[in-house]
Amino acid sequence: MDPLQTRxxxxxxTLAEELHFGRAADRLGIAQPPLSRSIRSLETQLGVTLLERTSQRVRLTPAGEVLRDEGRLALQAMAAAAHRAQRAGRLDPGLTLVMKPGGDGGLLPAILAAYESRPGARPVNVVVCAIHERATMLRDGRADVGLLHSPSPHCDLRGLDSEELLAERQVVVVGAxxxxxxxxxxxxxxxxxETLATHEAAAAGEASVRDIDQLMQLIALGRAVALAPESVRGQLRPDLVCVPVLDAPLISVLLAWPQQHRSLAVAELIRTAVDVAESHRAQPQEASG
Structure with missing residues (x-):
């Protein structure tokens, strides 16, 4: 069988996301007939039906669902190869670490300081990004390591390895x-x-927010509350208060990286982070109420 073409x-x-030929064609910037021909040709090449088409809807078959999931990973792997090759070609290639605002559990300064003292350490560029972007940036090669949180709907570890650095209890953030x-x-x-502020799509009893500043403003005004790891205590505005939630599940801070990486610098950064986290856990922690 001939290999699949990227286009x-x-x-x-795109069609698997839209499940509508017209909308998919608009997103791709092409007419609908070429899109239809491309899908029929793909089905012929694979010898399977990928989509069930009726006058009312388009639906993926089981084969289509597999190609959707595996195809996404394949395109991300191709993008990752290109990004990593470009970065490796720089005169002084550094490492990129991605995280959400305040998402390091207080460990990152110690991790970076310890790593910088290691022989052969490279500059580490810290990128603070949206919650949903971190895993994608790791898979497509824009980032080398990332700080993720579990459990979370945005903690997608497909194609990634990870190590737990810290487990924190949760607090509810409320206005003073x-x-x-x-x-x-x-x-x-x-x-x-209570109205629970979240970065996810708003559901009943939830308020969707775009960034941390908007979140804090909503809480300060008494319009919402938010669940967060306990380490946010030192990062809040003075008009916000943290209260421990006794029966909320622990939140794990994970260091994640692409599977089968070949970078010695990344391996050294991972080892450093694990060592710092182990040292942190070994230290007596102050009681907080």
């Missing part, structure tokens, strides 16, 4: 005038009826 795979993946602000602790049941 045909891109056409299919909120009725829960004076409590020493709460339980999840105490948050019933």
């Amino acid at each position: 045909a795979l891109t056409y299919f993946l 005038r909120h009725q829960l602000a004076q409590r020493s602790s709460v339980r999840l049941a105490d948050l019933a009826g």
Whole structure:
């Protein structure tokens, strides 16, 4: 069988996301007939039906679902090869670490300081990005390592290896005038009826926010509350308060990197981060209420 062409795979993946030939063609900047011909040709090449088409809808077959999932990874791998080759060709290639705002559990300064003292250390460029971008940047080669959090709908570890650095309990962040602000602790049941701020699509009882500044403003105004790792305590505005949530699950801070990496510099940064995290866990932690 002839290898899949990148363009045909891109056409299919766009259609798999839209499940509508017209919208997919608009996204791709082509007319609908060439898109239809490309999909039919792809099905002929593979010898399977990828889409079920009716006058009302387009739906992926089981074969189409497999090609959607595997095809995404294949295109990301190709993009990663190009990005890493470009970065390796620089005179002084450094490493890129991605994280969300305040997403290091307080460990990153010690990790970077320890790594910089290692022989052969490279400059580390820290990129603070949106929650949903971190895993994608690791898979497509724009980043070498990243700090992710689990459990989280944005912690997609497909194609990645990871190591837990830290497990934190959760707190609820409320405005200083909120009725829960004076409590020493709460339980999840105490948050019933509150508007929970989230970076995900808003659902019932949730408020969708774009960035950390908007989040803090909503909380300060009493319009929402937010669950967060306990390490955010030192990063909040003075008009916000953290209250421990006794029955919330722990949040793990993970260091993640692409599977089968070949960079000695990345391996050294990973080892350094694990050593720093182990040292941090061995230190007596101050009680907090």
